[in-house]
Amino acid sequence: MAKRRQALQNTADLALDRTFTMPLHRQLYDRLRHAILSGQLHPGQVLPSTRALASDLGISLNTVSHAYEQLCAEGYIERKVGQGTRVAYDLPETFFLPRGVSQRKTAPDESTHATLFLSHLGEDLTRQAPVSSIQTYLRPTPSRAFRTGIPDLRAFPFQQWNQIAAHCARSMLRNMAAYQEIAGYYPLREMIANHVNITRGVHCQAEQVIIVPGAQAALDMAARLLLNPGDLAWVENPGYLGAQRALLNAGAQLAPIPVTSEGINVEIGQKRYPQGRLAYVTPSHQFPSGITMHLSQRIALLQWAKQANAWILEDDYDSDYRFSGRPLDALQGLDLAQRVIYIGTFSKVLFPALRIGYLIVPPPLVPPFLSLCSSTHIHVPILDQLTLEAWMTKGYFLRHIRRMRDLYAARRALLIESLQKELGGSIEVQPPQAGLHLMGWLPPTLDDQQMAQQAANCGLEIIPLSALTLGSSQRGGLVLGYGAVNEQEIQAGVRQLASVFPS
Template structure:
C-alpha cells in the first residue's frame, strides 16, 4: 500500500502569503519541485485536501486547485478527494531523453532559465490576471470579476441568425483573401460609429483590424518601438499592456495616476524623453478616474514637442451612465501623435477577440506593411457578422440596453457595499467595475484570497501596480445580476471581517 506523507510536508512547502503569486500556484510549484527532486517519491500518498489545508492554514479550494493542476499535468495519480499519489512516470521522463547522470532540480532550472530569452524570462515573471474561479461542477464562477460583460444579456439568438445568414449566403465570397487592414465594410461601420460616439477623427482607411488588445499592441510596438526604448506606463495599470511592452523589449517607466489621470509632471521627472506613452484616459484601468481636459491638452502638447507617440486604450468608454461619453484623446489631437485602440471584447462578449487601431494617415502604410509579416489576421466571418450587427442598428441598441442595465447593477452594488461595509468606495459613472478601498493595514492580496475562498473574484489593486499603492479590491458588476449582488456582498463582507 502506498506510503502516507506525514505532517512534515509543511516543512518543504513554505508558502508566502505576501507574495504576488497566488497561493494555489505557490503550492503547485512547491509540490511539483518536491516530486522532481525526489523529496516526494513515486507512489507516496499525498495528504487529503482537507488535512493539508488545515496544516498550512489555507482554504481547501486552494489545495484543490493545486492538486487538480498536478493531476492534469501527470505528476500525481488517482482521484482528488479519494487518495492522490505521486506518479511513477513523470511528464519530464516522457518528454526528455534518458540521462546517465542527472540532478532533477538542476535540470529543471536549466530548462526553465537557460533556454529563454531575456524578454521571455521577463514575461514569465510578469504577473498574470488569475483565471476565473471554478465551482465544484467545473462551471466558471465570475462573481464580481472585473472586465466581464453581461453575456446573459447579449442577443445570442440574433447573433446566431446573422452567422447562419452569412454562412449560407456569402461564405464562398468570404473565403478569398481580403485587405490586410481588415474587412472593408466593418472598418467603414467602425469609422461611422466612433466619429459620432467617441469624437474620433478618422476614415475607414486609417482603421486596421487586430486580434484583440494584445494583437493591436504587438503590432504598434513592432512599428514604433526598438528594444530598450523608454515607455511611460500608468501605475497601477493594465497587465496586458505591461506584458506587451516587456515582450517588445521596452524599458518600462511607471508613472503614477492621480485624480486627474496620468501625472505628466511625475513622468517628465522620471523620464523626460519617452518613445511612447500608454494611457487609458477615458476610464483609467484599474482606478477608474477620467483624465481631465487640462491634463489631456498638456499631454498632447508635450508629446508633440518631444516627438513622443501616445497609445490611447479606449477599452470600455462606451459605458458612461451620466451624459455623453467624453471625446477621445485622439479626437482633440491636432498633431497626429495618438494611435487609438478600441475593442469589442468588453462591449459585446469576451470571446470576440476583435479590436482595431486608428493610426495617423502617414503611418497607415507602415502598419499594413508590418502586418503582412506577422500573420495576425482576424477571422473574416466574425468581421462580416459584426459589420452586419453594426450596420443594421443592433450594436447601438445593445449599447443603450447595457448602459441602463449596468447603471442599475452599479447602483445595487454600491448600496449593498455601503450597507454591509464601512469602507471607502470609488464608483465612477462609467465603465464596468468599481474600487473598494481597504482600511489602513489590510493587505489586499490576503483580502482577495479570503474572498476567493467564498467564491468571490475580487482582484487586489496591488496586482496591477509596479510600485507601492493603496490597498483596494476591484469589483466588477456588469456580469452579476441584482440578486447575486446582494448575496455576493454579504459573503465578501463576512470574509473581510474575518481578517
C-alpha cells in the same frame, strides 16, 4: 529549523531582483512554483516558515506570506496548523493527466532537451508568474461575483446574432473564401470609423482603421512597432497589467507614473522619465480607478508627446458604457500632431469570444502596421467580420449598447447601495462614471491581498489593487466587477464579502 533551511538550499536560486518591475512576492511565487514543478522541491517536502524564509532572503514577512498564500490557493503547497508548510502531494497540473499517468518526469532525451532552448523573451515569459488579474477574466468558467472585464453574456441576443451569421455564411462567404484585405473587411472599417467619429469625437477615415484579434493584439503590435528594446514606456500606476506585459515583451522599461484625481500625472512623468518614448493611458475610464483624465492633463500629455517625439497608446475600453451624459471625446480627437494610436475592442460590448478589436493609427503608420499584420495573423476570420458589419448596419449594435448601458447602470447603483448597507465605513466607494467595475478603498489597517484571498475562499473573484501597482501601494483597495452578475448575485456576493471583513 536546520532541516527546513536545508530544504531551501535544495531549491532553485530564490534570489529576487529588486530592480525588476515585477513585485517581489510575485518573483518569489514564480521561483517556488518553478522549483515545485521541476521536481527540485518534492511532494510532501517541508518548506521554511515565512519568518525563516523572509530572514534568509532579506525581505518582509508580508512578501513571503503573500507568495505562500497564492501557492496555497492554487494547490501547490499545503499549510496545516502544527505541521508547517509542505509541497502538495497532488499538484494542479496533474488534475488533467489521464488516470495512471505518472506526474514524475523522466530524464529528457535530446529532442525534448532541444525544446528548452528559448529566446531571451521566451525565457522571460517562462519565468514570469501568471498575471492573476488577466487570468481572472480569461477563464472559460462561469462568471462569479465580482469578476472584472466580462459583460453579461446572458443578456446578449445570440439568436439574433446567429441568424445574421447564418445569412452571411450562406449569401456572402462563398465569394469571400479567399484571403481578404489585411486591414480587415472594408465595410466594417467604415462602420467603425463612423461610430467612433460620431460617439467618441475621433477624427479618422476608414483607411486608418485596422482590424486585429482583440485589444491585446493591438497593444502587442503597437509596442513592437514603436519601441526599441530598452526604451522607456510610461504606464499608469496602478494600471492594466495586460498593457504592461505587452510593453515588457517588446523589451521596454516600464516607467510607472502615479494616477491622481485628474488622471496620469504628466508633470511627474516629465520630471522622472524625460526620455520616455511612449505612454499607455486609459483617459476616458482609467483602469482600475475609474477616473476620467482632466482636460488639462490631456493637453499636457499631447504637448509632451509632440515635444518628445513620443507616442501615446489610448486604450478606450468600456467607453460606450458611460452613465452620465454622452461619452467624452477621445484623446485622439484632440491630437493635431498625429502622435496618438487609438485602441478599441468589441469584447466587452458584445462578447469576449468575438476576437475583434481595432487600431486607429495616423496615416504614416498604416503601412508598417499592415506589414506586421501580414507576418502574424494576416487578417481576422472573415465570417465574424461580415456578421459584425451586418449587425451594426441593421442598428442592432447601438440598440444593444443602449439596453446594456441601462442594465449596467442599475447594477452599479445596486452594488454601491449594497456595499454601503453591508459594510458601511469599512470600504470607501467612489461611483464610477463609466465601465463594468468599481474601486473599493480599504482602511489602512487592512491588507488588500489578504482580503482578496479570504474573499476567494468564499467563492468570490476580486482583484486587489496592490496586484495592479508597480512598487508599494499607499492604500489597499479591491476591484469589483458588476457586468457579469445579476442583482441577486450582487447582493449575495456583497454579503459574502462582508463576512470576511473584521467586525
